[in-house]
Amino acid sequence: MDIWLVSAILLITLFLLITEKISVDLTAIGIMVLLVVSGTLTAKETISGFANPALITVGAMFVVSKGLMRTGGVEFISRQIIQMAKGSHKLALIIILISVAIASAFINNTPVVILFIPVVMSMCCEFGLSPSKFLIPVSYASILAGTCTLIGTSTNIIISDLSVTNGYAGLSMFELAPLGVPIAVVGIILLYFIAPKVLPDLANPICQLQDSDHRKYLAELKIPAKSNLIGKDPDTLFTPKYPSINVIELINKSHIYHPVRDRILTSKNDILLVKGSLNDLVAILHNEQIDLPTSEKGLVLGAQKDAPIVVELMIPPHSSLRGEIIQQTSLAKDPDVHIIAVKRSNLHMSEKQILDVKLQTGDILLVWCHESKLGAIRSATNYIVIEDVYEELVHKRKAVWSIINFVCMIGTATLGLADIMTCALTAAFLMIITGCLQMRDAYRALQGDVLLLIAGTIALGVGMQKTGASELYAETFISIFSNYSPQIVLGAFILLTSICTQILSNNATAVLMLPIAISTALGIGVDPKPFIVGICFGASACFATPMGYQTNLMVYGPGGYSFLDYMKLGLPLNTFVVIASTLCIPYIWPF
Numbered sequence: 001m002d003i004w005l006v007s008a009i010l011l012i013t014l015f016l017l018i019t020e021k022i023s024v025d026l027t028a029i030g031i032m033v034l035l036v037v038s039g040t041l042t043a044k045e046t047i048s049g050f051a052n053p054a055l056i057t058v059g060a061m062f063v064v065s066k067g068l069m070r071t072g073g074v075e076f077i078s079r080q081i082i083q084m085a086k087g088s089h090k091l092a093l094i095i096i097l098i099s100v101a102i103a104s105a106f107i108n109n110t111p112v113v114i115l116f117i118p119v120v121m122s123m124c125c126e127f128g129l130s131p132s133k134f135l136i137p138v139s140y141a142s143i144l145a146g147t148c149t150l151i152g153t154s155t156n157i158i159i160s161d162l163s164v165t166n167g168y169a170g171l172s173m174f175e176l177a178p179l180g181v182p183i184a185v186v187g188i189i190l191l192y193f194i195a196p197k198v199l200p201d202l203a204n205p206i207c208q209l210q211d212s213d214h215r216k217y218l219a220e221l222k223i224p225a226k227s228n229l230i231g232k233d234p235d236t237l238f239t240p241k242y243p244s245i246n247v248i249e250l251i252n253k254s255h256i257y258h259p260v261r262d263r264i265l266t267s268k269n270d271i272l273l274v275k276g277s278l279n280d281l282v283a284i285l286h287n288e289q290i291d292l293p294t295s296e297k298g299l300v301l302g303a304q305k306d307a308p309i310v311v312e313l314m315i316p317p318h319s320s321l322r323g324e325i326i327q328q329t330s331l332a333k334d335p336d337v338h339i340i341a342v343k344r345s346n347l348h349m350s351e352k353q354i355l356d357v358k359l360q361t362g363d364i365l366l367v368w369c370h371e372s373k374l375g376a377i378r379s380a381t382n383y384i385v386i387e388d389v390y391e392e393l394v395h396k397r398k399a400v401w402s403i404i405n406f407v408c409m410i411g412t413a414t415l416g417l418a419d420i421m422t423c424a425l426t427a428a429f430l431m432i433i434t435g436c437l438q439m440r441d442a443y444r445a446l447q448g449d450v451l452l453l454i455a456g457t458i459a460l461g462v463g464m465q466k467t468g469a470s471e472l473y474a475e476t477f478i479s480i481f482s483n484y485s486p487q488i489v490l491g492a493f494i495l496l497t498s499i500c501t502q503i504l505s506n507n508a509t510a511v512l513m514l515p516i517a518i519s520t521a522l523g524i525g526v527d528p529k530p531f532i533v534g535i536c537f538g539a540s541a542c543f544a545t546p547m548g549y550q551t552n553l554m555v556y557g558p559g560g561y562s563f564l565d566y567m568k569l570g571l572p573l574n575t576f577v578v579i580a581s582t583l584c585i586p587y588i589w590p591f
Contacts, residue, residue, distance in 0.1 A: 028456025
């Protein structure tokens with residue numbers, strides 16, 4: 001009876017995590033409530049996840065990563081990339097991929113990708129490149145590099161600590177490197193050669209805001225019912241009469257189309273997102289049968305001193321605005337800022353529609369304000385200007401302390417002088433006490449929904465083991481592959497983990513699959529270690545969908561991608577990681 005109850009809770013959990021009917025942190029709390037109310041677990045067992053070293057370590061690493069970012073060390077490196085690339089698409093791509101990979105091997109990859117999005121956008125604007133050729137590779141390179149070290153991703157930390165909890169050895173700092181580094185290197189080579197060919201070549205919506213006579217403005221233009229522009233190809237709509245005007249997107253009934261990629265003709269009430277010089281924009285409004293949308297009526301195009309500008313703001317994973325209704329946010333209540341539209345997964349919401357939209361990670365707010373307001377927008381931590389050079393205030397005089405702190409943490413954990421939780425917690429404490437990071441920034445760095453999800457899924461994992469559900473699932477899995485070798489069983493398990501991580505978070509996948517993996521290994525009479533390592537690589541093989549990992553979702557909007565773009569590049573990468581892991585793991589970690 002208990003097995004069926006836990007299985008029902010597991011199915012409900014999977015449904016809620018996939019559909020996101022409620023937030024993941026609320027789902028995690030619900031898991032614990034069901035487990036303790038049903039009597040499956042005691043109160044102490046239910047909250048055991050909060051005392052798990054993995055949870056403490058992951059939280060501490062969020063703080064350490066934020067400290068390194070705050071002191072400007074990584075930001076300095078990113079600025080050099082623009083200078084080193086010198087306008088070369090191929091050189092820029094390989095420099096960015098290597099830089100992201102090195103940083104992501106030791107720092108939580110989410111802030112690394114957050115940092116590189118505006119770097120890539122600014123570089124592409126400066127050299128006339130397409131950001132859609134770069135942003136998915138940036139996300140994938142960060143994921144690949146995360147499997148190289150214990151601290152490269154929170155998933156590895158969780159698996160290591162749960163392995164110890166189950167009576168097996170944890171992972172050392174560089175234990176995954178013999179396989180992780182070759183997979184990352186080959187993966188980056190594949191990205192270098194394949195990405196430019198399969199990813200779309202879409203225009204860059206907003207260029208860096210500089211004081212220049214050649215500044216380009218972003219605006220939305222609406223095609224009225226009787227316009228002579230109806231039935232035209234949007235890609236060539238304004239050329240050659242207005243050579244500076246570039247149609248970035250066409251919005252038709254809330255759906256976004258990219259003229260370069262999508263074949264569509266203009267129709268009445270379409271909205272065109274265009275970029276061009278001030279003179280050409282004013283000329284179009286005066287000479288053509290076209291209007292500003294009602295949401296932009298307050299935008300006066302002119303050469304006044306405090307000129308109105310349009311910027312795109314992205315909601316990052318740590319933003320406190322996630323889950324809030326737009327009309328209740330401080331941004332919507334600011335009289336000096338006007339929200340024109342919201343973009344989400346190729347959908348466009350404007351005017352009255354945006355008032356009731358609940359913000360999610362990766363949403364893009366298209367706003368206009370006066371140029372004097374841009375400084376305050378940059379300094380906010382709830383959103384990032386995706387086409388702006390990284391402008392967050394940094395404490396560069398503390399950079400040496402943060403680097404020494406980080407190196408000591410790595411060295412101490414590598415030499416085995418202390419466990420990774422102690423090292424990470426000490427490093428987080430020193431980041432604050434030495435002034436590299438303020439206490440309020442440390443609190444903001446903690447991703448509460450991630451930590452709650454870890455605690456909730458750990459409780460579910462305990463319930464699966466206590467009731468014997470994990471053994472039942474393992475026996476079912478073994479029966480399917482009973483006539484095959486342990487290596488084939490391992491490969492099937494890595495593939496199953498990879499499929500699960502496309503629709504669930506990799507942390508949740510790892511926690512739920514680990515007890516089943518251990519039971520499967522014991523069931524066929526082999527050492528569980530190869531299966532534990534297999535979970536590390538399978539849970540990080542999340543390239544085929546934008547939902548597979550939060551960095552994939554973060555680059556969705558800024559890159560203008562479609563779901564198919566992830567499939568084209570992600571499926572070959574997923575296949576490579578699964579096959580390479582299956583073939584190599586038994587030789588490095590024998591059965």
